Amino acid sequence: MKKIYHLSSCNTNQRILKELELGDDVELQDIKKENIDEKTLDFIKEKVGSYEAMFSKRAMKYRSMGLNEINLSEEDYKKYMLEEYTFLKRPFIIFDDEVFIGNSKKTVEAARKAYHGN
Template identity: 85%
Template sequence: MKKIYHLSSCNTCQRIISDLELKGDVELQDIKQENIDEATLDMIKEKVGSYEALFSKRAMKYRSMGLNEMNLSEADYKKYMLEEYTFLKRPFIILEDEVFVGNSKKVVEAAKKAYQA
């Protein structure tokens, strides 16, 4: 499976997708239109090690909901990500057995290298 979970209104996601130079063999899913499903979130969590690693603490709702003042468990991170797409660190890039999460330069370069291989 080759799939990218992204936010179409996010300039960073748009730039990363453009940088990957996709050949049409990758499915794009706008998480605002259709949030990630639980099975996929669980699979990505298994690859990266924790739900916290998938959770965006930069989301505006993180502070407005007071989550920054709470001690969140793995179950809490999962619950919030399934309820609200803004809590997903993005993009999530799935290329067969490899998963790339976030928009750091290192992650994007690794995804680009894996995709072009």
């Protein structure tokens, strides 16, 4: 499976998609229109080790909901990401058995190399 969960209204996500130079074999899913499903979230968690690693603490709602003031459990992170797309670190990139999360240069470059095989 080659799939990218992204936010189409995000300039950073748009830039990353261009940098990756993707072919027609990659499915794109705009998480604002259709949030990630639990099965996929669980798959990614198995690859990266925790739900917290997938959770965006930069999301505006993180502070406005007071989540920054409490200790969240792994189940809490999962629940919030399934309820609200803004809590997802983005993009989530799945290339077969490899998973890349976030928009750091290092992550984007690793995803590009994995996709193009170089």
